[in-house]
Amino acid sequence: MSKQAPPPSWRHVGRHGVFPQGKLDDASRFDFLANMNRHLATRLSPKVRESFEKRVAPRTEQALGRPLKDRGEVREAMAREPIYQMWSALRRTTMEMRQQAGRAMVLRQLEPLIEKARALNDAAVTLQLDPTLEIPRTACAVDIHCMPGGYHTELVEDDITNGANYDAGIFATTGGMLGRWNDGGGQALAQWLKQKYPAFKPRRILDLGCTIGHNVVPLAQAFPEAEVIAIDVGAPMLRYAHARARSLGVENITFRQANADDLGYPDGHFDLISSAMFWHESSARSMPLQLREIYRMLAVGGLTAHLEQPQYGEDMSLYEQFIRDWDTWNNNEPFWGVMHDYDVRQMVLDAGFAADKYFETTVAGVVDREVFPVAESNGEDYGRAALWTMFGAWK
Amino acid sequence: MSKISDLDIIDLAGTRAKGARPYYFNDPDSDRLLSIVMAVAMEHAVTRQRLDALERLIEAKGLLSRQELDDYVPDRAAEGERGVWTQEYIARILRFVQQETETLRDGVDVDIHAVQDELR
Ligand SMILES: C[S@@+](CC[C@H](N)C(=O)[O-])C[C@H]1O[C@@H](n2cnc3c(N)ncnc32)[C@H](O)[C@@H]1O
Numbered sequence: 001m002s003k004q005a006p007p008p009s010w011r012h013v014g015r016h017g018v019f020p021q022g023k024l025d026d027a028s029r030f031d032f033l034a035n036m037n038r039h040l041a042t043r044l045s046p047k048v049r050e051s052f053e054k055r056v057a058p059r060t061e062q063a064l065g066r067p068l069k070d071r072g073e074v075r076e077a078m079a080r081e082p083i084y085q086m087w088s089a090l091r092r093t094t095m096e097m098r099q100q101a102g103r104a105m106v107l108r109q110l111e112p113l114i115e116k117a118r119a120l121n122d123a124a125v126t127l128q129l130d131p132t133l134e135i136p137r138t139a140c141a142v143d144i145h146c147m148p149g150g151y152h153t154e155l156v157e158d159d160i161t162n163g164a165n166y167d168a169g170i171f172a173t174t175g176g177m178l179g180r181w182n183d184g185g186g187q188a189l190a191q192w193l194k195q196k197y198p199a200f201k202p203r204r205i206l207d208l209g210c211t212i213g214h215n216v217v218p219l220a221q222a223f224p225e226a227e228v229i230a231i232d233v234g235a236p237m238l239r240y241a242h243a244r245a246r247s248l249g250v251e252n253i254t255f256r257q258a259n260a261d262d263l264g265y266p267d268g269h270f271d272l273i274s275s276a277m278f279w280h281e282s283s284a285r286s287m288p289l290q291l292r293e294i295y296r297m298l299a300v301g302g303l304t305a306h307l308e309q310p311q312y313g314e315d316m317s318l319y320e321q322f323i324r325d326w327d328t329w330n331n332n333e334p335f336w337g338v339m340h341d342y343d344v345r346q347m348v349l350d351a352g353f354a355a356d357k358y359f360e361t362t363v364a365g366v367v368d369r370e371v372f373p374v375a376e377s378n379g380e381d382y383g384r385a386a387l388w389t390m391f392g393a394w395k
Numbered sequence: 396m397s398k399i400s401d402l403d404i405i406d407l408a409g410t411r412a413k414g415a416r417p418y419y420f421n422d423p424d425s426d427r428l429l430s431i432v433m434a435v436a437m438e439h440a441v442t443r444q445r446l447d448a449l450e451r452l453i454e455a456k457g458l459l460s461r462q463e464l465d466d467y468v469p470d471r472a473a474e475g476e477r478g479v480w481t482q483e484y485i486a487r488i489l490r491f492v493q494q495e496t497e498t499l500r501d502g503v504d505v506d507i508h509a510v511q512d513e514l515r
Contacts, residue, residue: 028444032437079419089419093430096412097437104408111399142414155407156399332414 004042007034007175008371013168014180017247018117018240020106020164029101030172036094038175044087045323051083052319074322075329092330095146098173102165103148110161117160120243127242128256129235136259138283139233142332151211151234163212163240170214177386178214179368181248184386185276185307186215188363190222192390197303202226202271206297208260208290209278213241213253215307219274220245220253228253229270231260260290268299276307280339287339291351298395304353305392307363312340344391353393360391 010022010030022030052074060077061067068074078084106113121127135152143150149162170182178184193200203226207216210230220228230253232238238255245253258264260278273294279287294304312321328337348358365386418426453459469477486493498504 024445024448025441028441029437031444032440036437085419085421088417089426089429090433092417092419093433096430097434099412100409103410104404107402107404107408110402110404114399143412146412146414148410148412150413154396155402156397159396330417332412 004038007031007038007172010034010172012176012180012371013171014182016244017120018113018160018164018243020109020113020168022105022168026101026105029097030169033094033098033101033169034172034175036090037173040087040091040094044083044090048078048081048084048087048323049319051081052078056081056084057319068318071318071322071325074318075325078322088326088330091326092146095331098169099146099148099165102169103161105168106161106164110156113164114156114158114160117239117243118158120246121239124242124246126251126254127238128254129238130257131235133233133257133259135233136261136283136286138281138286138335142334144281145327145331145333151232151237154236158239159236160240160243161236162234163237166237167212167214167240167244176368176371177365179365180370181214181217183214183218184365184368185388186218188365188386188388189215189274189276189305189307189390190218191366192361192363194222200272200303202302204270205229205272205274206263206265206270207231208273208275208294209281210241210255211237213245213255215276216253216274217245217248217250219272220250224252226252226272229256229265230254231256231258231263233257233259260293261286262289263293263297265297267296268302269297271299271302273298273302273304274306277309279306279308279344280333280336282339283335284338287342288347288350291347295352295395300395302395303392304395305390307388307390308344309340310389311342311344348391348393353395357394358391359393360389362387363390364388 010027013019056074056077057068060073064073068077139151147162147166149155151162151166153159153162155161167182170178171180174182179187202223205216205219205223205226205228207213207219207228207230210216210232211234213230216228216230220226230241232241232255235257238257242253242255245251245255260282282290298304309324310316312324316324324340325337327333345358345360349355365388420426420429450459450461450464454461
């Protein structure tokens with residue numbers, strides 16, 4: 001492994017009007033966590049693979065008298081491997097520390113933060129909360145990715161705690177790879193659209209599971225004439241998202257609290273329906289429903305496009321599947337593994353889309369020069385331009 | 396819903412995520428210990444970064460250069476004081492080890508249950 005520069009310090013994160021203020025010690029905590037993640041990913045993780053290849057796989061296959069047959073068997077065998085135990089335990093505890101660091105920083109300034117959000121949101125019609133909305137089991141059965149209270153919990157009136165905490169930590173968790181505004185996915189999608197389909201000018205855009213709007217803001221900026229609707233079930237996320245977008249000067253997004261299972265818009269209402277990292281937090285019951293809703297709400301000639309982690313698929317090695325599936329078992333992502341086993345193409349077709357209108361591709365992010373001011377010495381920025389898997393269809 | 400002033404923010408910051416936590420080691424005590432040690436490691440890094448910031452600020456104000464700090468040689472008296480501090484520090488951290496080894500000298504310790512019965 002070649003020597004890598006350390007991840008950029010948290011102090012380069014983009015600061016908008018509701019971003020929590022971090023002091024020196026907060027920045028140091030996030031920098032420690034970013035470096036922990038880097039250490040685990042680049043130094044320890046290759047050893048976990050090696051322990052599987054050199055020790056665990058040969059031993060287990062000998063005992064079984066046959067090759068390992070699925071990732072469940074790999075997981076069972078690896079559970080007893082000390083290097084894997086240590087790596088997993090460190091990963092889990094690092095995530096827990098990240099949550100505590102973010103929550104402590106946000107809670108300590110909750111009052112001024114809520115005031116700032118109130119001032120920015122100011123009874124705007126573009127923030128539509130529905131206190132009667134029933135939070136779906138997909139979002140509240142466990143606290144997704146170990147974020148205490150999940151997306152929906154409200155501690156106080158007009159709460160934004162969990163939105164602010166989500167925003168504050170993601171830069172450290174991703175080592176700045178998503179750019180200063182953590183919007184690399186949305187930027188990549190907007191750029192892909194402009195380059196590949198310059199004539200495509202959606203008038204109405206819908207984003208599913210927008211959380212705090214990281215990835216829908218670049219779409220709204222790319223299509224300033226468009227009316228954008230971003231939905232989520234979590235009120236603290238939406239309040240924060242709306243205030244964040246406002247303070248970034250983006251006014252053409254309506255943030256609405258609603259369940260993607262049933263959104264109630266007329267048939268053919270939208271020209272573009274997008275999501276980012278949404279499907280792995282759905283369910284076997286909801287995903288087909290939601291895909292059919294997308295088909296129904298999309299105009300003829302419209303596009304639906306979804307950024308996700310790569311599907312596992314048959315040609316992915318069992319080890320690779322097992323490692324990518326870590327979050328299912330260790331990071332409170334109960335639907336992650338099921339979703340990544342799906343034949344998403346077939347699901348999109350089952351929702352009504354035509355086979356020749358379906359696509360899968362990867363889109364590359366743009367390296368944020370404010371975060372990474374200098375190119376790598378080979379000039380290639382290898383590994384810095386994040387890649388996203390995308391699937392979707394035209395109607 | 397609570398009032399902001401009523402929130403116990405120390406408790407809330409450290410609250411658990413809903414969903415049973417996996418334990419990884421053969422003995423769950425190792426998971427407990429590792430979590431504590433890593434939190435201390437982070438706080439140690441935070442302190443070290445704070446000290447580094449302090450040094451750089453002092454240097455920028457021209458009061459002291461970090462070279463001076465790195466080249467600092469305590470005189471004999473200071474050396475002694477620093478040595479004592481280091482000894483104390485290590486002993487504090489290893490108190491548990493010390494107390495366990497004291498049974499070598501003192502033999503099996505008094506059984507608290509036996510004393511309870513005796514004084515009952
Ligand atoms: C991993 S996050 C998505 C991240 C976000 N799109 C981004 O780009 O930063 C998943 C989001 O989906 C929301 N969600 C889950 N189920 C939903 C549903 N049935 N309807 C609407 N939103 C849902 C969750 O509240 C959560 O905010």
